[in-house]
Amino acid sequence: MPTRDEIFAKVQETLVDALGVDDDEVTPEATLVGDLGAESIDFLDIVFRLEKNFDVKIPRGELFPENLTAADPSFVQDGVVTEAGLAELKNRLPHADVHSFADDPKVENIQDLFTVGMIVKYLETKLGG
């Protein structure tokens, strides 16, 4: 199994190719949308590239779930993710830092859960097992 550093290096290379960013921008904390400028279509391209580069299958919605809070109206109240919504996020994004997000759980911050580090953790789990 590759080490976390090895996975990170490959993820970094993948994102440089997919998003046209410099490798020093691709830090573990970098958010895909806010920091690296990813748009919705880039997520599919990233999944294609990760599958190829890591020789894994990434089922639809497993790494980048869509409509995270749409399943139940109680997940969001006044533009803020509720406790029930946070539980849903933890469930659907087990590799994201939902704990930090809970400090300011505005709906518009949900996209910040998608970080380089999240991808690395996801792949660690996937490759480990």
Add this chain to the structure above:
Amino acid sequence: MFDVQCSLLFNLHVMRWIWIDRFLEFESGSHARAVKNVTLAEDHLHDHFPGFPVMPASLMIEGMAQTGGILLGEVNQFRHIVILAKVPKVVFHSLVRPGDSLIYTAKLLDARDEGGSVECTAHVGERLVAEADIVFVHLDQNDPQLGRIDQKNFVFSSGLMSVFDISAHEQ
């Protein structure tokens, strides 16, 4: 990076947006080769450029996307609307002039529910003219995003699919 966000691949009823003439080879789920004959009868060549007609690079991307888009669409029996979403890589090596026959080759790299990707080349004879990676997304008729796209027709409707018929008659 050349990123064509939600550009429409097949907009056929507004104008004849057909940038391949015939398939030379079509291996379902694998690869396809199509030919585009470049001729001075095409108006756009007289503007691009006056006195120096060359095939616009953007239309070569469109030709590669149509070759690859049909290859992807056929995998799912054209159930999905296929939209050119992103061109992560494109390199142009040389010019294409009237009288040239462009051969587009598309190799299917990924095909899944959400979309797919292809690797394409364009040649004139042995000469490599262009190469591109192209990503497509699928939309379905009931997709809420469909309404956000201000185009009426971008499916594999009769216009572009006639390329298939022409190819079949020639075989």
